[in-house]
Amino acid sequence: MIDKQTGLWIYNKMHEIRDFEETAWTLFTENKLRGSVHLYTGEEAIAASICAQLTDEDLIASTHRGHGHCIAKGAELGRALAELMGKATGYCKGRSGSMHIADFSKGNLGANAIVGGGIPIATGGALALKMQNKPNVAVAFFGDGASNQGTFHESLNLAAVWKLPCIYVVEHNQYGMTVPSWQSTSVPDLAVRSAAYGIPGETVDGNDVAAVYQAFARAKERALKGEGPSLLECKTYRWRGHWTGDPEVYRSREKVEEWKTQRDPIRRFRDYLLVHGLSTEEELDKIEKAAAEKMEAAVEFAINSPEPDPAHVLDDVFYEG
Ligand SMILES: Cc1ncc(C[n+]2csc(CCOP(=O)(O)OP(=O)(O)O)c2C)c(N)n1
Ligand SMILES: [Mg+2]
Numbered sequence: 001m002i003d004k005q006t007g008l009w010i011y012n013k014m015h016e017i018r019d020f021e022e023t024a025w026t027l028f029t030e031n032k033l034r035g036s037v038h039l040y041t042g043e044e045a046i047a048a049s050i051c052a053q054l055t056d057e058d059l060i061a062s063t064h065r066g067h068g069h070c071i072a073k074g075a076e077l078g079r080a081l082a083e084l085m086g087k088a089t090g091y092c093k094g095r096s097g098s099m100h101i102a103d104f105s106k107g108n109l110g111a112n113a114i115v116g117g118g119i120p121i122a123t124g125g126a127l128a129l130k131m132q133n134k135p136n137v138a139v140a141f142f143g144d145g146a147s148n149q150g151t152f153h154e155s156l157n158l159a160a161v162w163k164l165p166c167i168y169v170v171e172h173n174q175y176g177m178t179v180p181s182w183q184s185t186s187v188p189d190l191a192v193r194s195a196a197y198g199i200p201g202e203t204v205d206g207n208d209v210a211a212v213y214q215a216f217a218r219a220k221e222r223a224l225k226g227e228g229p230s231l232l233e234c235k236t237y238r239w240r241g242h243w244t245g246d247p248e249v250y251r252s253r254e255k256v257e258e259w260k261t262q263r264d265p266i267r268r269f270r271d272y273l274l275v276h277g278l279s280t281e282e283e284l285d286k287i288e289k290a291a292a293e294k295m296e297a298a299v300e301f302a303i304n305s306p307e308p309d310p311a312h313v314l315d316d317v318f319y320e321g
Helices: 004-029 042-050 066-074 077-086 116-131 150-161 191-195 207-226 253-262 265-275 281-304
Strands: 059-061 136-145 166-172 199-206 231-235
Touching: 004 136, 004 207, 004 265, 004 281, 042 066, 042 136, 042 166, 042 207, 042 231, 042 265, 059 116, 066 077, 077 281, 116 150, 116 166, 116 199, 116 231, 150 166, 150 191, 166 191, 166 281, 191 231, 191 253, 199 207, 231 265, 231 281, 265 281
Parallel strands: 059 136, 136 166, 166 231, 199 231
Antiparallel strands: none
């Protein structure tokens, strides 16, 4: 079972992620945040339950839907939002925006606009950890659509052959852009693909914190024992459209509402904490309020942050000549 301290940490992170995502949506609709963002609302249990078991020495590689992973891996809300807004105080000085945000100091190797692009990066991270004999793991987060990419298959094969400490976490939110996964993907349960590489695969309810937490703990233990990678499939659902401009004509409002009202991962985890006597309504309300206040301060920080100075546009640009 999840202990109290970990449970409250996860509950707080889930709220931070949701507040961040819904604020990003609002800022986008108010034209204060330019470009598109892909929101993680509804999928919070996965990043929070997994990153609760990682330290700054463990590595993650993320996706275009990466704000949740970034926050769960320790990003400050203000600097993350500043990055989305292209401000100089952002994690990458405003150069990455939403889809390339990285923070190596926290072991976050970065989001990635290339679908499936983070999978070999995490695999390389795991190879580095193994070669350096470090007691750590690398985690690749990616979507169901990405599991159809060559990078997924190539990475799992090599990681299995080399017994790398890599955990492949597929966030099966049932769509790749506007395409339902049953129309693009050969199997309904993606964990079965692990069989092709001779590694364990497990499908869990990705909106159930305890289920994700325990399955990841098993995969991590195996990786740390030197037994190699695992594939963990977390079934979930994205509440928002693929991106902020998605007209969402490919799914019914009823289905979205059902996931929001019947399977909200935050509400479910709140019930879990209460039923198991790990917390009280009062304590959880306090966490929720504190997260909302932190988000308000983050907005203030990001909006008041300066734009990058064009004089520095060539800083951090590398070339070999
Ligand atoms: C290599 C590549 N192909 C296509 C795209 C366009 N694209 C962006 S997101 C996306 C869908 C990804 O679906 P999934 O992996 O399930 O992630 P989700 O958006 O559902 O989190 C596609 C096709 C891209 N960015 N990169
Ligand atoms: Mg998907």
